Amino acid sequence: MRRRTLLTSTAAVLAAGCAPSRRRARGGKVTLRFQSLAWQKESVDVNKRLVAEWNAAHPRIRVDYVQGSWDSVHDQLLTSFEGGEAPDIIHDAADDLADFAYGGYLADLRGLLPDRLRDDIPARSWATTTFGDGVYGVPFLQEPRVIIANRAPLERARVRIPTVREPWSWAEFEDAVSALTRGGTYGVAWPLKEPVAATLGLALSTGGRVFHRGADGKVTVRFGAADQRVPRAIARTAAKSTLGMGGSDTLPGFFGGKYAMVPLGFSYRQQIVQQAPKGFAWTVLPAPAGPGGRGQRQGVSPQTLSIAEDSPYKEEAARFLDFLLRPRNMARLALGDWMLPTGTGALRDRALHTTEHGWATGTALAAQLRPAPALSVRGYPEWKDKVATPALQEYYSGAIGMEGLRKRLVKDGGLVLARYQR
Numbered sequence: 001m002r003r004r005t006l007l008t009s010t011a012a013v014l015a016a017g018c019a020p021s022r023r024r025a026r027g028g029k030v031t032l033r034f035q036s037l038a039w040q041k042e043s044v045d046v047n048k049r050l051v052a053e054w055n056a057a058h059p060r061i062r063v064d065y066v067q068g069s070w071d072s073v074h075d076q077l078l079t080s081f082e083g084g085e086a087p088d089i090i091h092d093a094a095d096d097l098a099d100f101a102y103g104g105y106l107a108d109l110r111g112l113l114p115d116r117l118r119d120d121i122p123a124r125s126w127a128t129t130t131f132g133d134g135v136y137g138v139p140f141l142q143e144p145r146v147i148i149a150n151r152a153p154l155e156r157a158r159v160r161i162p163t164v165r166e167p168w169s170w171a172e173f174e175d176a177v178s179a180l181t182r183g184g185t186y187g188v189a190w191p192l193k194e195p196v197a198a199t200l201g202l203a204l205s206t207g208g209r210v211f212h213r214g215a216d217g218k219v220t221v222r223f224g225a226a227d228q229r230v231p232r233a234i235a236r237t238a239a240k241s242t243l244g245m246g247g248s249d250t251l252p253g254f255f256g257g258k259y260a261m262v263p264l265g266f267s268y269r270q271q272i273v274q275q276a277p278k279g280f281a282w283t284v285l286p287a288p289a290g291p292g293g294r295g296q297r298q299g300v301s302p303q304t305l306s307i308a309e310d311s312p313y314k315e316e317a318a319r320f321l322d323f324l325l326r327p328r329n330m331a332r333l334a335l336g337d338w339m340l341p342t343g344t345g346a347l348r349d350r351a352l353h354t355t356e357h358g359w360a361t362g363t364a365l366a367a368q369l370r371p372a373p374a375l376s377v378r379g380y381p382e383w384k385d386k387v388a389t390p391a392l393q394e395y396y397s398g399a400i401g402m403e404g405l406r407k408r409l410v411k412d413g414g415l416v417l418a419r420y421q422r
Contacts, residue, residue, distance in 0.1 A: 028060060030316050035066040035087035037073060037303075038337065040270060046336035054323055061316045063089075074381075081105040086308040088317045094128040094139060094375050095197075095301040101136040102378060107307040108134035112318040117325055125342040128302050128371040137304030140325055141339045143266035144287070144298055144365040145198060146358070147188075151281040153180050153260040164286050164364040167296060170206070170233045173288040177237040180260040189250045189259035190238040195392040196384045198263070201299035201372055203230045205290040209373045210409070218421045219377050221413045223406040231405070233288070235396055243396055255280060263287065266362045270338040273357060284358025286365060296365065299372030302342055340366050379420035387413040 034051065038044045044067075051065045066087055068076065074096055080086040086105070100106050118126075121139065129137035154161065157179040162168040168176060177187030190198075200210055208227035213219050239259065242250055247264045248271060254262050255277055272282060289296045305324070307317045323329065327345030331352065334341040340362055341347055352363045374380045391408035394400045400408070 030061045030313050032061065032063045032089060032311075032313055032317055032320060033066050033087040034063050034089040034320070035068045035091055037068045037070050037091045039070065040337065042270070042338075043333070043336040046332050050324055050329055050332070054320060061313075061319070063320055077105075081308070081310075084310055086310060088308055088311040088313055089320065090306045090308060092137070092304050092306060093301050094137065094304050095372065095380065097129060097137050097304060097306065098131055098376060098378055098380065100306075101131040101134065105309055106136040107309045107311065107314050108136065109138065109307065109318070110135050112307070112314055113138070114318075114322050117322055120325075120327065120343040120345050122342070122344065124370055125302060128300075128375050129304055129306075131376060137306040138321060138325060139302035139304050139342050140330055141334055141337055142300045142302040142342055142366075142369055143339045144300065144362055144369055145202060145263055146266055146287060146362060146365075147261050147263050147285040148254070148268065148272060149261045149283050149285050150254065150257065150259075151283055153185055153257075154283075157182075157260075161283075162285050162288075164296075164361060167286045167289040170229060170288045170290070174233055174237055177261070185257055185260050186239045187259075188237050188239065188261045188263065189242040189245070189253060190234055190263060190396075191245045191247045191250050192234075192238065192243045192393065192396050193246045193249075194389065195396065196388045197301070197372070199231050199234065199392060200374060202287060203227055204297040204299045204370060204373070205288065205295045206230055207290065207295070211373045211377050213376075219417055221383075221410045221417065223409050228402055228406075229290075231392070231395065232402065235398075238396055240397070243393065251275060261285075266340065266358075267338040269357050284361045286361060296368040297370050298365070298368060299374075300369045301372050301375060303337075303339075340369075377417065379417045383413050383416045387416055 036047045038047045048065055051063050054063055068091065073092060077086065077090065077092070077100065081100070097106065117138070125139040125142070126135060128139050129135055159176045159179050180187035203210070206226050206229040208230065210221060210223060210227050211219050212222055247268055250259065250262045251271060253259050255275070269284065276282065286296065287298065305321055307314050311317055325343065327343055328349070330341040330343045330346035331349035334346060335351055340352070347363060347366055351359070353360050388409060391405055395402070395405040
């Protein structure tokens with residue numbers, strides 16, 4: 001906490017007294033730096049086109065597109081905040097914002113954004129970027145976890161095909177995996193190289209939360225029966241050979257018939273379209289639901305757009321955000337990233353409701369997406385990296401049991417979070 005306060009003060013001094021001349025308006029013209037983390041060609045192209053459209057219509061408020069990287073964004077932003085060199089407009093994810101928001105590096109957007117944009121995005125999405133009394137990012141893209149399935153083994157096994165209206169329960173999912181596991185095909189490949197987000201996000205379907213905030217504002221970790229239901233199902237169904245794999249690593253085996261189903265983020269459909277062999281038939285199924293097949297809630301961490309606190313052009317940056325996130329433009333961004341927009345206007349775009357490539361299935365799940373329980377938890381990145389990831393990997397490999405997992409998450413994890421709540 002002390003270090004964060006010092007860094008914030010240093011950044012403020014740099015911004016106020018030593019801001020580089022290139023950040024200052026010349027001749028009444030303003031230049032904004034927009035750091036985007038788009039990486040797929042379609043997404044980069046859409047972002048650059050929108051920047052070009054803005055610049056053509058606003059010659060006195062120019063936006064410079066800056067390419068960032070998801071792999072290094074946290075450390076890169078921290079360095080730029082400390083040095084007073086942060087981009088004016090920052091693309092990130094909601095689960096990376098808490099420490100930056102509490103540290104004073106991000107502008108509170110409540111007085112900057114127009115009513116149109118505030119009203120277009122549901123309150124449940126705004127909750128992902130609300131810390132304390134302020135709003136520090138615009139949540140604009142999100143993705144449910146879905147099941148990508150090979151049609152051939154599904155048809156051979158004659159299992160019931162789940163729909164958004166009638167999803168599998170977790171018990172039915174386990175039965176389906178068993179029915180699909182035959183010959184050289186395993187029922188499901190869970191990519192568990194980074195198991196925390198999937199485990200905690202899907203646990204909302206069974207009432208699991210893991211993190212609980214008390215009346216004093218402090219967060220404690222619990223891992224009861226509702227929290228344990230999803231990891232038990234994953235452990236019982238996961239192919240051991242995929243425990244160290246990322247999502248992309250499972251695709252060759254999926255295409256080759258080694259795995260009948262792969263639970264992935266919705267955006268992975270783009271890779272499947274690009275890489276699947278000719279004639280490979282696949283479909284998008286909703287993730288399993290909670291008790292009675294009714295609970296389809298998932299925890300998500302939307303992509304976000306924020307404004308740096310030390311930007312001298314916050315109002316101009318907010319105008320650009322309003323343009324970038326108009327319903328049609330937000331839909332273009334979503335289609336380019338193969339994700340879902342948060343805005344209700346953009347969600348009505350016809351292209352998001354086609355059955356091709358499973359768009360309609362994902363869009364139908366949008367109302368069930370909720371803030372991941374960890375989003376407002378200070379210290380979550382350290383809890384995830386140092387405690388939860390290795391503990392879940394050991395549990396899924398069979399090295400420890402459920403009680404051992406519970407102790408690691410609650411006891412060791414609680415010590416980590418306590419340091420951030422003194």
